[in-house]
Amino acid sequence: MSTSRQLDAEATAQAFHSAAIHLLRKLRRVDSSSGLNAPRLSALSVIAFAGPLTLGRLADAEQVRPPTMTRIVNALETKGLVTKSSSASDRRTIHISATTRGKRLLLLARNRRVESLARQIHALPSHDKKILHDAIAVLNKLTRTPLVRTS
Amino acid sequence: MSTSRQLDAEATAQAFHSAAIHLLRKLRRVDSSSGLNAPRLSALSVIAFAGPLTLGRLADAEQVRPPTMTRIVNALETKGLVTKSSSASDRRTIHISATTRGKRLLLLARNRRVESLARQIHALPSHDKKILHDAIAVLNKLTRTPLVRTS
DNA sequence: TCCATTTCGTTAGCTGAGCTAATGATTTAG
DNA sequence: CTAAATCATTAGCTCAGCTAACGAAATGGA
Numbered sequence: 001m002s003t004s005r006q007l008d009a010e011a012t013a014q015a016f017h018s019a020a021i022h023l024l025r026k027l028r029r030v031d032s033s034s035g036l037n038a039p040r041l042s043a044l045s046v047i048a049f050a051g052p053l054t055l056g057r058l059a060d061a062e063q064v065r066p067p068t069m070t071r072i073v074n075a076l077e078t079k080g081l082v083t084k085s086s087s088a089s090d091r092r093t094i095h096i097s098a099t100t101r102g103k104r105l106l107l108l109a110r111n112r113r114v115e116s117l118a119r120q121i122h123a124l125p126s127h128d129k130k131i132l133h134d135a136i137a138v139l140n141k142l143t144r145t146p147l148v149r150t151s
Numbered sequence: 152m153s154t155s156r157q158l159d160a161e162a163t164a165q166a167f168h169s170a171a172i173h174l175l176r177k178l179r180r181v182d183s184s185s186g187l188n189a190p191r192l193s194a195l196s197v198i199a200f201a202g203p204l205t206l207g208r209l210a211d212a213e214q215v216r217p218p219t220m221t222r223i224v225n226a227l228e229t230k231g232l233v234t235k236s237s238s239a240s241d242r243r244t245i246h247i248s249a250t251t252r253g254k255r256l257l258l259l260a261r262n263r264r265v266e267s268l269a270r271q272i273h274a275l276p277s278h279d280k281k282i283l284h285d286a287i288a289v290l291n292k293l294t295r296t297p298l299v300r301t302s
Numbered sequence: 303t304c305c306a307t308t309t310c311g312t313t314a315g316c317t318g319a320g321c322t323a324a325t326g327a328t329t330t331a332g
Numbered sequence: 333c334t335a336a337a338t339c340a341t342t343a344g345c346t347c348a349g350c351t352a353a354c355g356a357a358a359t360g361g362a
Contacts, residue, residue: 004210009273013265015287017178020171022294025214027154028349035188039319042172053180055340063176068320071342075318092328092339120293122160129160135286136166138234138279141280142271179320190348207310219349221312229351243310257337 016139027113034109035079039064041109043072047082048098048106053086055094082104167290178264185260186230192214192260194223198233199249199257206245222263232256 002113018082026039026072036044037064046061053061053096059069073096076082081102175189187195190213196211198204205214210220224247227233232253238244249257272280 007210008284011267012280012287013269014294016174016283017189017265017268017293018193018196019290019294020174021189022214023171023290024175025349026294036317038168038172042169045169056338060265063173065321066318066340067322067342068266071319074341084295090329091340094340114161114168117168117293118161118164121169123162123290124292128223130198131282131285131289132163132167133159134282135287136163136170139174139277140166140172141275143170143177144269157321176320189346207309215348216350217311218313218351222348225312240357241310 023117027117034112035107036105036113040072040076041106041113043069043077044076044081044098044106047076050105052095053095055096057095066075076102105144174268178268184215185256185263187256187264189258189264191223191227192264194220194256195227195232195249195253195257198227198247199254201248206247227253277284 007060027038039065043058043062050061055069055073056066058073059066062069064072070109073082073084081099083097083099085097087095121132124132153219166257171210176188194209197209206220206224207217209224210217215223224233224235228235231250233247233249235245235247238246272283275283
């Protein structure tokens with residue numbers, strides 16, 4: 001609790017926490033044209049990329065509870081971006097796939113959503129760009145690791 | 152739209168978008184003990200750090216509309232973490248300050264909330280830690296710049 | 303001076319994300 | 333063949349965002 005390294009880790013964690021909040025708040029309102037907000041876009045991305053998968057696995061991938069994912073998927077289905085089909089082997093589960101329209105919209109909307117952010121990143125000095133690029137790998141490592149160690 | 156640099160910027164932007172979503176979902180309800188979630192914690196942090204300030208300025212700092220901030224501040228006030236006092240010079244505005252209890256809780260709760268993340272960061276190789284550390288400055292630059300350039 | 307305009311915060315009312323608990327349907331185990 | 337486990341959904345809650353509308357206060361012209 002008192003080594004400078006640990007303090008630095010806490011400062012870094014808090015700074016990322018804060019940066020994540022503000023980044024998402026900023027991107028929240030930008031989409032509008034597609035009607036896809038962050039959670040739906042993120043889910044659609046997983047569906048399109050990871051192929052047909054069950055709701056449970058999708059919820060796990062998105063680190064969300066099943067009821068939450070049910071709603072997101074329903075909204076996507078209503079918009080004709082994904083389809084649900086019950087599995088033949090296990091009829092409790094459903095397979096969720098992206099429609100061609102979903103895949104097409106994904107590319108457009110996702111780019112549009114982060115377009116302005118991308119423009120800003122592009123305008124950065126290449127040194128800064130490299131820093132961000134390198135940080136992504138580390139961030140992914142962090143966000144894909146369970147946070148709560150039960151001991 | 153077709154230079155590799157621009158594509159790289161878009162990929163970086165999308166990766167950060169995704170990372171931000173998952174990071175926040177992960178931290179979302181970790182605190183529980185304090186009853187402070189991300190937006191409230193973030194607001195309280197600004198109030199405690201930036202001293203007494205008006206609701207409008209706070210909303211600007213948090214990149215949120217006034218009604219949203221009204222609710223957050225009211226919640227914090229109910230918990231006795233901040234106080235509102237009408238300004239003498241301009242009675243339309245209110246000055247929001249953190250109580251000593253608010254400041255005390257801020258340190259505890261904020262640390263607790265990001266504690267597990269900090270632990271993970273601390274466990275990273277120092278090379279990775281440096282990358283994250285450097286990325287923060289760049290991220291702050293991005294999140295404090297208006298996204299939509301109207302032209 | 304007085305009325306119109308602007309500014310600040312709040313209220314009302316909406317959408318949507320997140321959760322837990324409970325339920326129905328199916329599969330698996332004993 | 334029944335009991336337990338698993339999967340998705342529904343119900344019901346809290347809370348974060350927003351816009352629109354409003355009252356109160358400050359400001360600026362005529």
